Amino acid sequence: xxxxxxxAGERDYSVEVTRAGVIVDGAVTEPAPGAVAxxxxxxxxxxxxxxxxEFQVQRQGRRRSAAHHSSLTAPMPATxxxxxxxxxxxxKKGETLLVLEAxxxxxxxxxxxxxxxxxxxxxxxxxxxxxxxxAEIDD
Amino acid sequence: MTLRRVLIANRGExxxxxxxxxxxxGVESVAVYSDADAGAPHxxxxxxxxRIGGPAPADSYLNIPAILAAARETHADAIHPGYGFLSERAxxxxxxxxxxxxxxxxxxxxxxxxxSKIGARRLMEAAGVPxxxxxxxxxxxxxxxxxxxxxxxxxxxxxxxxxxxxxxxRTLRADADAAEMIAAARREAEAAFGDGTLYxxxxxxxxxxxxxxxFGDAHGNVVxxxxxxxxxxxxxxxxxxxxxxxxxxxxxxxxxxxxxVAAARAVDxxxxxxxxxxxxxxxxxxxxxxxxxxxxxxxxxxxxxxxTGVDLVRAQLAVAAGAPLPWTQASLxxxxxAIECRVYAEDPASGxxxxxxxxxxxxxxxxxxxxxxxxxxxxxxxxxxxxPMLAKLIVYAESxxxxxxRAIAALRRYPVLGIRTNIPFMIRVLDHAAFRAGDVHTGxxxxxxxxxxxxxxxxxxxxxxxxxxxxxxxxAQSAAQAVTSARGTADPWDTLAGWGR
Numbered sequence: 001x002x003x004x005x006x007x008a009g010e011r012d013y014s015v016e017v018t019r020a021g022v023i024v025d026g027a028v029t030e031p032a033p034g035a036v037a038x039x040x041x042x043x044x045x046x047x048x049x050x051x052x053x054e055f056q057v058q059r060q061g062r063r064r065s066a067a068h069h070s071s072l073t074a075p076m077p078a079t080x081x082x083x084x085x086x087x088x089x090x091x092k093k094g095e096t097l098l099v100l101e102a103x104x105x106x107x108x109x110x111x112x113x114x115x116x117x118x119x120x121x122x123x124x125x126x127x128x129x130x131x132x133x134x135a136e137i138d139d
Numbered sequence: 140m141t142l143r144r145v146l147i148a149n150r151g152e153x154x155x156x157x158x159x160x161x162x163x164x165g166v167e168s169v170a171v172y173s174d175a176d177a178g179a180p181h182x183x184x185x186x187x188x189x190r191i192g193g194p195a196p197a198d199s200y201l202n203i204p205a206i207l208a209a210a211r212e213t214h215a216d217a218i219h220p221g222y223g224f225l226s227e228r229a230x231x232x233x234x235x236x237x238x239x240x241x242x243x244x245x246x247x248x249x250x251x252x253x254x255s256k257i258g259a260r261r262l263m264e265a266a267g268v269p270x271x272x273x274x275x276x277x278x279x280x281x282x283x284x285x286x287x288x289x290x291x292x293x294x295x296x297x298x299x300x301x302x303x304x305x306x307x308x309r310t311l312r313a314d315a316d317a318a319e320m321i322a323a324a325r326r327e328a329e330a331a332f333g334d335g336t337l338y339x340x341x342x343x344x345x346x347x348x349x350x351x352x353x354f355g356d357a358h359g360n361v362v363x364x365x366x367x368x369x370x371x372x373x374x375x376x377x378x379x380x381x382x383x384x385x386x387x388x389x390x391x392x393x394x395x396x397x398x399x400v401a402a403a404r405a406v407d408x409x410x411x412x413x414x415x416x417x418x419x420x421x422x423x424x425x426x427x428x429x430x431x432x433x434x435x436x437x438x439x440x441x442x443x444x445x446x447t448g449v450d451l452v453r454a455q456l457a458v459a460a461g462a463p464l465p466w467t468q469a470s471l472x473x474x475x476x477a478i479e480c481r482v483y484a485e486d487p488a489s490g491x492x493x494x495x496x497x498x499x500x501x502x503x504x505x506x507x508x509x510x511x512x513x514x515x516x517x518x519x520x521x522x523x524x525x526x527p528m529l530a531k532l533i534v535y536a537e538s539x540x541x542x543x544x545r546a547i548a549a550l551r552r553y554p555v556l557g558i559r560t561n562i563p564f565m566i567r568v569l570d571h572a573a574f575r576a577g578d579v580h581t582g583x584x585x586x587x588x589x590x591x592x593x594x595x596x597x598x599x600x601x602x603x604x605x606x607x608x609x610x611x612x613x614x615a616q617s618a619a620q621a622v623t624s625a626r627g628t629a630d631p632w633d634t635l636a637g638w639g640r
Contacts, residue, residue: 006606008597015605015606017606027599029599030600031600031603032601032603032604035601036500040557044606044608045499046556046601046604047500048598050550050551051595052555052556053605054559075489076495076523077523078523102495103495103523103524103526103527105306105327106323106326
């Protein structure tokens, strides 16, 4: 049986579905009564008693990207309306690198940490999709 | 006269709400839709639906010629604008009148007079309604606006002169960021309203936002239908509203009601409208200031309907047809307590970022005292093009504590999966000791943000439920069912697309 890794936030859970039941981190675990679950590609969603939990199915053997390099992606389909920095620029944590617009609102994309802009891979006016890399920052 | 066919120039939950009122009143309804909304729930709620243009609001829901053409083609005799979109455009109300259509709302002249923040303030001052210090500088350059900010004093608000709803609004606390904030506010104002004119106002610290529902008819009658407390806001947009306000004493409530009626009379107000006030301080010493008048039906109108027992939309239809108000001031009373929770497709933990995507699961709660006005359905998509509000949960109970308990219990039975929503966030707001104590102000969410946006780790039973549901299922099922089916197959992960490679 395949073991699957589910990531929620910063934590990974090892899960296996067997004929004996679901094994979570080595322990047979009953799915919570009343939970409502849904799947979409490699995402899993569970609603229980007013809380929503979101999981990402991790491919086996895949490690987190190195901590000193981060890619910034669009959180939703949006239009790039401004780019404030160029490759090579030094940026401070929280600095606005570029601004997206969606649903009639401006959405600033900020630097997650101090670093240097490695690449900018979008242009003003681009319609960008979620998950697509907009810029990369090296620490 | 009687109305026979109403075209609803809107989308989503409010279009459905208006269709229902039309049906009960024996009036036919016509829905309009953009290409992004073909087959959407609001198109099915009306007696017929007609396409008006492309997905962009400017091509469809803001396209006056296309909407008037749709009204002609469907032989509508009246137009209900809902809220947002064209509802507060005087030019639209005027165009309807010129086309021989009844505009279900105030006259173009009234919208015009209340639409300009400066004009409205002057009118209110003249009518004896208290206002907050502020101005729209004639010189709209950055330098002119900075001078206005200096004259008013910090903290100050800069906002679009043309519209409400918090779009194009910025708070200035330090001189250093004023220029950038002004530029951003102007851009948003231009994008949202096609008019970048900005208004500068003194910021009243820790105010409550309390508004009064008013209603006028064509025979000179104006009444108020008490208050709605709308202090729970994020990005200057309302999230939770209630009536009565826990802050108002009977005397202050009466004074605010009188001021709201005076405000409405000053502009010959006809049909449903709302006078928004900032409330400062507590008890009998509380002071209120006119903020603005929304010359339309409000998103949160069901709160008033719950506590007064009236149907505001049916009254809108009747008054638009020339009938006198169905109530007198003396016949109106507040009873019990109502709370509205706006369900937004957004992620509170990421600065309330709007979310777009599929509604894999969408199931509304039901029960005594629970009303859900929604514009979406399970299996649908939340498009990026429009406002992220999916639905409104309105609960009614005999007391405020009972209404809070009912709202929390309903939200705990309101699964929405596939995109993030603010449902878990709203449960935390409602259950917060300060909210339960009625100690709310417009900065409540920012003040308690960290606690309101925690993301708890999943219990093991939730992880098991996540594992038990397989990808590609058209609709979600309960975890228990999913596990049953998982046990029946040799290896459920065989069906997992895109995983393990």
